[in-house]
Amino acid sequence: MIDNIQRIREEARIRISSIEDLEELDRLRVHYLGKKGLITTILHQLKNLEDEKRRELGATINKAKDELESEISLRKNELRKLQIERELEKSQPIDVTLPGSVPLEAGSLHPITRVTHQMVNCLKRIGFSVVSGPEVELEYYNFEALNTPEHHPARDLQDTFYINKPVLLRSHTSPVQIRTMKSKQPPLQVLAVGKVYRSDYDVTHTPMFHQMEGLMVDHDISLADLKGLLGYFIKNIFGARPLRFRPSYFPFVEPGAEVDMQCVLCKGNGRECRMCSSTGWLEICGCGMVHPNVFKAVNYDPDRYTGLAFGMGIERIAMLKYGIEDLRSFFENDYRMLEQF
Ligand code: DAH
Numbered sequence: 001m002i003d004n005i006q007r008i009r010e011e012a013r014i015r016i017s018s019i020e021d022l023e024e025l026d027r028l029r030v031h032y033l034g035k036k037g038l039i040t041t042i043l044h045q046l047k048n049l050e051d052e053k054r055r056e057l058g059a060t061i062n063k064a065k066d067e068l069e070s071e072i073s074l075r076k077n078e079l080r081k082l083q084i085e086r087e088l089e090k091s092q093p094i095d096v097t098l099p100g101s102v103p104l105e106a107g108s109l110h111p112i113t114r115v116t117h118q119m120v121n122c123l124k125r126i127g128f129s130v131v132s133g134p135e136v137e138l139e140y141y142n143f144e145a146l147n148t149p150e151h152h153p154a155r156d157l158q159d160t161f162y163i164n165k166p167v168l169l170r171s172h173t174s175p176v177q178i179r180t181m182k183s184k185q186p187p188l189q190v191l192a193v194g195k196v197y198r199s200d201y202d203v204t205h206t207p208m209f210h211q212m213e214g215l216m217v218d219h220d221i222s223l224a225d226l227k228g229l230l231g232y233f234i235k236n237i238f239g240a241r242p243l244r245f246r247p248s249y250f251p252f253v254e255p256g257a258e259v260d261m262q263c264v265l266c267k268g269n270g271r272e273c274r275m276c277s278s279t280g281w282l283e284i285c286g287c288g289m290v291h292p293n294v295f296k297a298v299n300y301d302p303d304r305y306t307g308l309a310f311g312m313g314i315e316r317i318a319m320l321k322y323g324i325e326d327l328r329s330f331f332e333n334d335y336r337m338l339e340q341f
Contacts, residue, residue, distance in 0.1 A: 001042075001057060008038055009064045016071050018194070022079050023240065028073050031102055039065050111341045112210055112330060115237075115318040119212055122236040123191055126229075128214065131190045133176035135197070139166035141175035145297040161197050162206075169197035171339040173213035173310060174252060177290075180215065181298035186305050193314070204327050210314035217290065217300070217307035223255070226287055226308040234261055234284065238316065251307055253288025260284065264320060266292040275320075282320055285312035 003098075019025045032039050044063055045056045045193035089306050109117075120130060133141075143155055153159070161169040192213040201207055217223065231243060241262045248258040260281035266273035270280035290307035315327055322341075324330070329337050 002060060005042065005057075005064055006059055007106040008032070008042075009068070011070055013071065015076050016068075019075065020079070022076065022083070025072065025076060025079060032068055033065065033072075039068065054147050064139055108339070108341050110330075110338065111322060111324070112314055114341060115321060116210065116212070116314055118237060119233075119314070119317065120191060120193060123214065124232060126232065127189050128191045129189065130178050132194060133170070133173075133177060133179045133192060135170055135195055136163065137168055137170040137175050139168060141178045142168060142170050142172070145178040145294065146174050147291050147293040147297070148251045152251060159198055159200070161199055171198050172196050172256070172311060174309075176213060177215045177252075177294070177309060179300060181217070181295075181300060186300065186307075187216075188307075190214070190217045203325075206315075206327055206331060208331075209327075211311055212314055213311045215290070215307065215309050217305055219305060221289075221306045221308050223289060223308075226289070226310070229308070230259055230285070230287065230310065237321065238264060243284075248286065248287060250286050252291050252294050254291045256286065256288035258283055258286055259310075265323075275323075284317070284320075285310050287311070 012028070015028055016025070019028060031037055039061065043058075043065075046058055046061070049057065049223070061151070081142070100273065120128075124130075139155075142160075148155065160171045163169065173192045173194055173196060176194075178192075180188065180190050192215075194210065195208055196211050197208050198205070199207060214229075216229075227243075227245065234241060234243060238261065243262075244260045245257040245259060248256050250256040261284050262268040263270070263273055263276035263280050263282050265275035266278075266280060268280040270276060270278045273280070274279060276282050287308070287310035290309050291303035295302040295305060295307070315330055318324065318330070319327060
């Protein structure tokens with residue numbers, strides 16, 4: 001019996017090492033180790049032997065069985081490796097640097113984000129830093145402290161979104177001036193950028209839009225600083241162009257002005273120009289010297305300090321810069337429009 005086992009064992013070893021095919025190897029495994037395989041059958045026959053003999057033979061057979069199992073699994077791994085190598089040899093080499101078959105879509109920044117970055121960066125270069133305030137504001141910061149009395153038309157319920165008096169959605173970024181001055185002492189040179197809300201909707205107005213506000217306070221800030229500053233700003237965003245300061249009324253500045261830039265389309269000649277309605281000028285921002293009452297509201301001494309302030313709509317700057325005609329197209333999320341930036 002032992003001889004018989006050794007013979008089977010030898011024969012199996014030779015067959016395993018010469019096999020070249022995975023399926024064949026599996027058939028061989030079944031032939032020896034399967035339920036009705038040679039080794040399994042011999043194991044079953046042990047039942048009929050007496051104890052001592054059975055133990056002796058059992059050990060030999062189990063050893064042979066273990067060895068066969070591990071030889072088969074070794075050979076199986078070898079054959080698998082060979083198979084992969086053969087397949088790789090047959091196939092074309094892969095160039096992993098080739099572009100994929102589905103083009104990747106590159107995203108881009110929203111035009112409002114882009115101009116905002118440009119506007120803020122150009123002013124950061126001359127010393128401004130960015131501050132922020134809440135969009136849900138109190139009447140006090142949005143109006144009162146900005147020298148805007150109760151009867152002022154801007155406080156009309158038709159223009160401002162009230163949540164619950166005195167809580168409202170800020171109608172401009174100017175309340176950030178008050179919040180900043182209340183928490184810091186001069187000298188100040190800050191920008192506030194963000195969303196503002198007004199009850200308005202047509203080709204040039206949306207209920208939400210963005211503003212950028214600037215504020216500078218020190219001992220001797222003058223109108224000349226304001227002019228120089230805005231000239232620098234416009235030159236940076238649109239290239240050098242003539243500006244004009246037109247006196248205008250904003251309750252929180254004195255004197256106050258609106259700044260116009262020569263029309264980028266008709267270059268100021270105004271002949272049948274739809275961009276500037278044939279005036280030759282484009283309105284850019286509101287500005288002025290901080291009103292003494294505003295300083296009083298924040299406990300700054302108006303005899304010691306002067307300040308300049310300006311505020312502008314970011315959508316308007318973007319429309320002029322990119323020649324966009326309908327303000328609403330910024331917010332309709334039409335890919336074809338947004339993809340151009
Ligand atoms: N807050 C004004 C508005 O929304 C814009 C403005 C005008 C801001 C003059 C200023 C300023 O800081 O000095 O219409």
